[in-house]
Amino acid sequence: MNPVLPPEFADLEPFADWCLHSEAERYAKRLASSMGELQSFYDAAFPRLEQILVYLDALPLDDLPDDARLLLELSYSLVNVSFPVEVWRQPRVPDSGAASMDAVVEPAV
Amino acid sequence: MAHFPKPSEGSWTEHYPELGTGPVNYEDSISPEFYELERKAIFNRTWLNVGRVEQVPRAGRYFTKELSCAGTSVIIVRDKDGGVRGFHNICRHRGNKLVWNDFPNEETSGTCRQFTCKYHGWRYDLDGSLTFVQQESEFFDLDKDDYGLVAVQTEVWEGFIFVNLDPSNTTSVKEYLGEFGAGLEGYPFGEMTQVYKYRAKVGSNWKLFIDAFAEFYHAPVLHAKQATDDESRKLQGYGFEALSYVIDGPHGMVSSWGGMAPPKDPSMVKPIENVLRSGLFGPWDRPDIAGLDPLPGAVNPARSPNWGIDSFVLFPNFMLLVWAPGWYLTYHYWPTSHNSHIFEGTLYFVPPKDATDRLRQELAAVTFKEYALQDGNTLEATQTMIESRAVTEFPLNDQEILLRHLHRTARRYVADHEKSGTPVAVPAVR
Numbered sequence: 067m068n069p070v071l072p073p074e075f076a077d078l079e080p081f082a083d084w085c086l087h088s089e090a091e092r093y094a095k096r097l098a099s100s101m102g103e104l105q106s107f108y109d110a111a112f113p114r115l116e117q118i119l120v121y122l123d124a125l126p127l128d129d130l131p132d133d134a135r136l137l138l139e140l141s142y143s144l145v146n147v148s149f150p151v152e153v154w155r156q157p158r159v160p161d162s163g164a165a166s167m168d169a170v171v172e173p174a175v
Numbered sequence: 176m177a178h179f180p181k182p183s184e185g186s187w188t189e190h191y192p193e194l195g196t197g198p199v200n201y202e203d204s205i206s207p208e209f210y211e212l213e214r215k216a217i218f219n220r221t222w223l224n225v226g227r228v229e230q231v232p233r234a235g236r237y238f239t240k241e242l243s244c245a246g247t248s249v250i251i252v253r254d255k256d257g258g259v260r261g262f263h264n265i266c267r268h269r270g271n272k273l274v275w276n277d278f279p280n281e282e283t284s285g286t287c288r289q290f291t292c293k294y295h296g297w298r299y300d301l302d303g304s305l306t307f308v309q310q311e312s313e314f315f316d317l318d319k320d321d322y323g324l325v326a327v328q329t330e331v332w333e334g335f336i337f338v339n340l341d342p343s344n345t346t347s348v349k350e351y352l353g354e355f356g357a358g359l360e361g362y363p364f365g366e367m368t369q370v371y372k373y374r375a376k377v378g379s380n381w382k383l384f385i386d387a388f389a390e391f392y393h394a395p396v397l398h399a400k401q402a403t404d405d406e407s408r409k410l411q412g413y414g415f416e417a418l419s420y421v422i423d424g425p426h427g428m429v430s431s432w433g434g435m436a437p438p439k440d441p442s443m444v445k446p447i448e449n450v451l452r453s454g455l456f457g458p459w460d461r462p463d464i465a466g467l468d469p470l471p472g473a474v475n476p477a478r479s480p481n482w483g484i485d486s487f488v489l490f491p492n493f494m495l496l497v498w499a500p501g502w503y504l505t506y507h508y509w510p511t512s513h514n515s516h517i518f519e520g521t522l523y524f525v526p527p528k529d530a531t532d533r534l535r536q537e538l539a540a541v542t543f544k545e546y547a548l549q550d551g552n553t554l555e556a557t558q559t560m561i562e563s564r565a566v567t568e569f570p571l572n573d574q575e576i577l578l579r580h581l582h583r584t585a586r587r588y589v590a591d592h593e594k595s596g597t598p599v600a601v602p603a604v605r
């Protein structure tokens with residue numbers, strides 16, 4: 067597969083399937099993943115977060131090149147899986163049963 | 176041990192003696208008959224917040240709002256003169272719903288020059304006037320001036336768009352919002368245009384979810400797993416005490432200390448929060464805009480240096496939360512029956528200047544959803560059990576004063592409406 071992320075972040079290419087545009091897609095992938103999958107994504111991406119911020123902050127947020135935009139989307143996914151990995155130890159919010167909550171408005175970028 | 180001083184009466188609740196201190200009957204949350212009365216006495220008579228002016232930035236921009244609680248749907252539109260208008264979403268020809276897309280019961284938004292009915296093509300200007308009738312000459316003495324859209328009282332307060340479905344209403348929204356409205360004016364709501372909005376169908380009476388967000392007594396327990404283990408034990412040990420409660424007419428507010436923004440002990444914070452400097456209380460650093468210092472008078476009424484968040488419960492179904500780190504959140508609860516409603520939670524931030532800002536806001540939004548899912552899920556269980564009527568009265572503590580006030584206010588609106596004896600319209604037989 068062609069690399070999609072900036073070359074500096076080639077180590078995250080195996081997790082490019084986490085480059086997801088909408089909260090609904092990110093949340094669905096989180097719920098469909100095992101804790102092992104969430105943990106390995108987190109373990110790869112979290113240590114890179116500070117470098118990701120430095121890299122992206124040098125670029126205009128409203129006009130990101132495609133590879134940077136995908137890196138940002140991957141970072142949104144990291145944020146989304148941080149709760150299961152850091153706190154819940156399970157993909158779903160504990161005691162949330164069948165409850166669901168849809169993001170109906172979210173930022174374009 | 177009390178950490179924060181209470182009024183001289185000894186409690187917040189006794190400071191407002193009309194509230195009483197006895198157990199509270201929750202029949203108002205389980206009775207289909209009471210809900211029908213609420214629709215008439217409350218949702219068809221009070222000011223309802225249906226959105227923000229940023230949703231209609233230019234002439235022709237519109238959105239619809241489904242108000243099952245009031246038995247109607249409204250169109251909100253920016254007219255050619257820059258005003259914001261509201262109309263019942265019904266075509267004057269034969270009653271088709273005027274504005275909808277794909278699914279007639281779903282809300283929609285967009286831009287148009289005029290509204291065109293999907294059924295027979297009647298057209299209405301942005302000011303509601305009927306401008307075109309298909310095959311007009313087939314009608315009998317039809318004067319288009321008599322068939323404009325039916326207007327709904329619509330007013331804007333600090334950028335929030337309100338409608339009032341009672342044509343005889345004479346109270347302005349500003350007057351209705353009372354001391355909280357006046358004391359919030361000037362807050363830079365208009366600068367906070369980066370929006371995240373969540374929606375959920377909840378299987379409970381609308382007031383039960385307000386209950387859940389109008390007290391923090393539950394927070395150290397229900398949300399125990401949210402915090403790291405040490406933090407969680409510490410929070411449960413303290414319990415919760417608000418800085419202050421204020422009640423004004425049908426509205427109320429709770430002012431609370433600052434929790435984790437910024438955290439006093441960084442080791443208590445989750446790893447990603449440490450890197451991003453953000454969390455439940457929002458990004459830790461205030462955005463650099465005017466209007467946040469000093470804050471308007473209704474905010475942080477105790478003038479506490481530890482202040483973190485104020486939650487305004489604006490009757491009937493609108494909550495406005497102002498956070499110390501410079502952002503705000505709204506909750507809306509739209510009843511669909513006595514034991515169901517649609518919940519909307521909307522977060523508003525100053526637009527991010529870079530990716531770091533953006534990710535901080537993302538973390539705050541994601542965290543909000545994690546909490547709200549927990550909050551929402553207890554409600555269906557509560558609703559079912561209250562409906563059993565195995566227990567009918569519940570003791571509310573001093574930190575639950577806003578719940579006592581909310582249920583009492585709903586009961587009072589219904590009782591007053593019944594007393595005023597607004598006659599039930601009986602169709603005339605000819």
Ligand code: FES
Pocket residue numbers: 266267268269270271292293294295296297
């Ligand atoms: S119902 Fe709208 S044009 Fe006939």
Ligand SMILES: [Fe+2]
Pocket residue numbers: 387388393394398546550
């Ligand atoms: Fe909560």
